[in-house]
Amino acid sequence: MQATVERTDRATISDIIVVDADIHINDTPAALAPYCEEPWRKSLEILAETPSRYLDIPGFSPTLKLDPPIPGGHANRSVHTPAEMRAELTAIGVDIGVLFPDNLLLFAPLPNIEYAVALSHAYNRWLTAEWLDEEGLYGALLACPQDPVDSAREIERYAANDKVVAVYLPTAGVNPLWGHRTYDPIFAAAEAADLPVLLHSVTLVSPAFPCQLDQFENHFGRQMLSHSFAMMANLTSLIHTGVPARFPKLRVGFTEAGIAWVPYMMWRMDKYYQEYRRMIPFLEKRPSEYMKERMWFATQPIEEPDDPKDLVRMIDMIGADRVLFASDWPHHDFDHPRALLKLPMPIETKRKIMGENALELFGIPKPVGKIAGVA
Amino acid sequence: MPEHVVGPVAEFPPGSQRLVRLGRIEVGVFNVDGVFYALPNVCPHQFGPLCEGGVTGATACSAATGWKFAWEREGEVVTCPWHGVEFDITTGRSLVAPDRLKVRTYPVVVEDGQVKVRL
């Protein structure tokens, strides 16, 4: 049974272009320091010498780690060079990937505005200078919610770079949520540059809604809600201030919350749109229609129901054109492309979800053949 | 049932965990307190390299422990390095879903000072 599954997968993966909407590069203070403006470069140089833990560097990736360590579990992985990333993606059958940071997933709660701006510049310089020459690696610019006007200039600065294909909106702990009008310059710049914006969260305990996860006794509880609540809250925020109506060409992607929450939000928002339209008259159609038109949803961590057909139905409800494969490589809950490829779906649907949708969304030219070769 | 000699018993001391390739398949050989076990190095979840994971005990908490955390099965649990699913080395069954998420176990014998795995 297992052998059969593997054989089918190999046959399938060998001719399907796999585009991965969410992979992570290890953005240490030491790596970013040379790209950072003074005096904040000095801060990064000090942090580079300070003992730090994974996704938990004071003044850089601030979070509260609340759990006692328990033996067992699996190691945290990180990727430090483009060549390493290329080799690892090839090993799992991914041809093309869109890069996100590790530590700067925790960027939004940094309160020092000038430092945050300098960090965002440094990350974008480092990303574009060191990572994007490697075949199949594309970048998402880091947006700086702490200074949306500067962030808009940053988007303009990189708009012509063919390997910059999106704008990453740091979502964990962002306050106010992304629908607030203060962020309009970022959306205007992204729309003008024809770059989709991608929301990405991470588990974080912070006073910013919906990250007040302090009352959960262990990480399981926090992990259940961190990404999914962040996506639901920010989707609601974007809709309730009319972002998709005010920016009619803006495309928005949601990552790392799986996809099963999406139909629920479509139906729930449509229901209350009927009741409360008078409060949100800028919407010209039902929220689900905006979602089906210009919002994309990345699969990881893909739900694993007992009956895989349930998941296929879920994908149909969202629309197979709006679902993007994502692995989240190299993080602890990454999905192998097989997790999607083994679903009972027509091959055309698999092609879309595994790669074609993303190529179109990101404007990436279709490679002539597999970059990842045949594993 | 083809039998494969995987090496002299001295190379598999108690507490050891070794990967061996037997024809087309890779097998993890574990010595748990003097008793040998062998499992395929393929996790039934997303096919990660199960036997490359760490070997530890596992937490437990039930009416039997008075609903207090206990530490059990020291040295009998391997954790898949991909997504952390724990497997009982002695049975091949996962702790989270013993009947649904499990791997087979291969018989291991020690004869003439050699460790042999039967596929």
Ligand code: FES
């Ligand atoms: S592949 Fe082993 S836990 Fe997922």
